[in-house]
């Protein structure tokens with residue numbers, strides 16, 4: 001498949017590019033700065049160039065993250081990607097945040113409001129992920145939103161993960177975590193065999 005990956009210079013995006021390349025896909029990495037490895041340099045709001053890229057793609061994966069302090073831009077960048085995906089009829093998989101998930105043992109509480117998983121220093125980025133999901137909801141694009149667990153960081157590729165729906169997954173010790181490598185395995189599993197579920201999560 002031809003897969004465009006936005007955020008290709010970032011923590012998640014580099015690993016999605018690696019996983020997709022290892023599986024033999026035709027990968028088009030994208031970020032604003034040239035990160036090497038054939039990265040296309042453009043902003044997701046560059047409507048003309050983004051649509052040209054997507055017209056030649058089967059799937060677009062977004063691993064875009066706003067810089068700290070620029071979280072207010074998230075609905076705009078998400079809307080730009082959604083519009084381009086809809087206009088070009090390209091399936092869009094967004095790697096978003098854990099914030100919009102429901103807390104594991106508090107069915108009326110979102111993770112953004114649960115300080116066990118979102119300490120105060122993460123709150124603005126968690127709020128941005130809620131706004132990101134809200135930008136998707138009701139949009140005609142063929143979008144899927146992947147919420148990571150509370151902790152997503154570089155680590156090992158085990159190829160093993162659990163898949164959930166819209167409730168944060170925790171392990172037996174109460175930890176909610178996955179490596180960016182294994183999250184990328186889940187991204188490619190979904191790209192290759194879409195489950196048809198709009199919002200899902202994965203974790204160990």
Ligand SMILES: NC(=O)c1ccc[n+]([C@@H]2O[C@H](COP(=O)([O-])OP(=O)(O)OC[C@H]3O[C@@H](n4cnc5c(N)ncnc54)[C@H](OP(=O)(O)O)[C@@H]3O)[C@@H](O)[C@H]2O)c1
Pocket residue numbers: 006007008009010011012013030031032033034042043044045063064065066067077095096097098099125129148149150151152
């Ligand atoms: N537990 C959690 O919920 C959790 C934890 C970590 C990450 N995440 C999510 O995972 C996703 C990826 O995060 P990350 O940590 O991998 O991000 P990151 O390392 O900060 O990388 C962000 C990427 O986005 C690109 N980018 C930002 N604005 C852009 C724009 N307007 N146009 C094109 N590219 C743009 C950056 O490239 P340039 O700078 O070159 O533009 C970079 O490649 C985000 O949605 C983030 O919220 C969730």
